[in-house]
Amino acid sequence: MSIVPSMPPIVVGGWLLLIEESEGSQNSAYRFHRLLERKGRFARKAAGSEVKEQLISANVDTAFIVSSANHDFNLNRIERFLALVNEADADPVVVITKADLADNVEALVSQVQSIDPNLSVLAVNALDVASHEDFEPWLVEGETIVLLGSSGVGKSTLANTLLGEQLQSTGGIREDDSKGRHTTTSRALISLPQGALLLDTPGMPELQLSDVEDGIHEAFSDIEKLALRCKFNDCIHGEEPDCAVQKAIQDGELSARRLANYQKLLRENALNSASLAERRAADKSLGKYYQKTQAEAVKLKGR
Amino acid sequence: MIQPNILQNLGWQSFFQQQVSLDEWGDVTAARAVEQHRSELLVDTGE
Structure with missing residues (x-):
C-alpha cells in the first residue's frame, strides 16, 4: 500500500481499516478507510538538537529491555527505558544478555530487582538456543513484543535466537569499548514460530524522553x-x-x-x-x- | 468483513474490536501495518 499525504501517520504495529474495492475481480484492491486508535505508543524525541517527536511503534504488549552484562550495564539507562515502556502501557521485562561473559550476573540481577521487586528479570546468553525457553511465557500467540536497548547489547542476536534462524545480520561489537555497529535499519513486524509477533526497530542511539x-x-x-x-x-x-x-x-x-x-x-x-x-x-x-x-x-x- | 479468529494471530484484541462501529462491520477489513518503507506500507490482513 502506498502512503499518501492524506493518511494519518501510521507506524508499524498499528491497526487500520480497509475497504475492499473492485469486488469480484481476482486481484482485490483495498482502499484506506481509517486508522484505529493505538493502545499505547512508543515515542522519543527525534535524534539531533531539533525538538520533534518521533513515533517508533504502536500496540506493543511486552517490551524486553535488553542490557548486556559487560561494562555497558547501566541501571540509569534501564530506568530510562522503564519510563518509556510504562508510558506505552506495555509490560516491561529486563533481559541481561551475555550472561556467559560476566562472572557477576547474580549481582546484576539483584541490582535490577532492587529497582522494583515485581519486575521480571532474565539473564541469558543470547547465542544459546536453549535460552529462548526462558522467553516462552511472553511468546504466546498474538502477543506483540519489542526489544529495546542501546546499540550493541545483542538485540539482533536475541531476535535471531527467538526466530530460530538467521534473519538479521549481526555486527559483532568491539569488546574493548562495547560499542555496537548499528546493524538494524529497517522497521518490521515479524511472526515468531511460537506465535508471537516481534517488532524490530532500529537501534536507539539517542534516547531522549519527552511527554512521558x-x-x-x-x-x-x-x-x-x-x-x-x-x-x-x-x-x-x-x-x-x-x-x-x-x-x-x-x-x-x-x-x-x-x-x-x-x-x-x-x-x-x-x-x-x-x-x-x-x-x-x-x-x-x-x-x-x-x-x-x-x-x-x-x-x-x-x- | 472482520473475522476476529483470523486476525487473532496478528495481535487483534477486543480493544480494537470495540472501535469498529456496527455500520462499518460488514464493509471493512482490518489490517495491521507490518513493514514500513519510505513511501510504502506493508499491511497484513491475515488472509
Whole structure:
C-alpha cells in the first residue's frame, strides 16, 4: 500500500481499516478507510538538537529491555527505558544478555530487582538456543513484543535466537569499548514460530524522553510514595527538614543514584515537552500571520 | 468483513474490536501495518 499525504501517520504495529474495492475481480484492491486508535505508543524525541517527536511503534504488549552484562550495564539507562515502556502501557521485562561473559550476573540481577521487586528479570546468553525457553511465557500467540536497548547489547542476536534462524545480520561489537555497529535499519513486524509477533526497530542511539511524565511517575512510584510523607508538599528532597526521601537514603532503603536519575529524567522530560509545546505555539502564530497577510493582500487587490 | 479468529494471530484484541462501529462491520477489513518503507506500507490482513 502506498502512503499518501492524506493518511494519518501510521507506524508499524498499528491497526487500520480497509475497504475492499473492485469486488469480484481476482486481484482485490483495498482502499484506506481509517486508522484505529493505538493502545499505547512508543515515542522519543527525534535524534539531533531539533525538538520533534518521533513515533517508533504502536500496540506493543511486552517490551524486553535488553542490557548486556559487560561494562555497558547501566541501571540509569534501564530506568530510562522503564519510563518509556510504562508510558506505552506495555509490560516491561529486563533481559541481561551475555550472561556467559560476566562472572557477576547474580549481582546484576539483584541490582535490577532492587529497582522494583515485581519486575521480571532474565539473564541469558543470547547465542544459546536453549535460552529462548526462558522467553516462552511472553511468546504466546498474538502477543506483540519489542526489544529495546542501546546499540550493541545483542538485540539482533536475541531476535535471531527467538526466530530460530538467521534473519538479521549481526555486527559483532568491539569488546574493548562495547560499542555496537548499528546493524538494524529497517522497521518490521515479524511472526515468531511460537506465535508471537516481534517488532524490530532500529537501534536507539539517542534516547531522549519527552511527554512521558506518567511513565516516569510509574517507574519511580517508590520515591513518589516516600515523598508523600515529606514535611513540605513542595519538597524537592534536598536540604529540607524532615524529608522522607532523604531519610530513606540514609537508612539505605533507597539509593542516592536512583533519586538523582529520577530528578534528571523529570528535568529532561520537562525540558523536551516544553520545547515541543513552544514549537506548536510558534507554528500556530506563524500560520495566523500568513493568514492575516494574505487576507490583507486580497483586500488591497480588491481596491 | 472482520473475522476476529483470523486476525487473532496478528495481535487483534477486543480493544480494537470495540472501535469498529456496527455500520462499518460488514464493509471493512482490518489490517495491521507490518513493514514500513519510505513511501510504502506493508499491511497484513491475515488472509
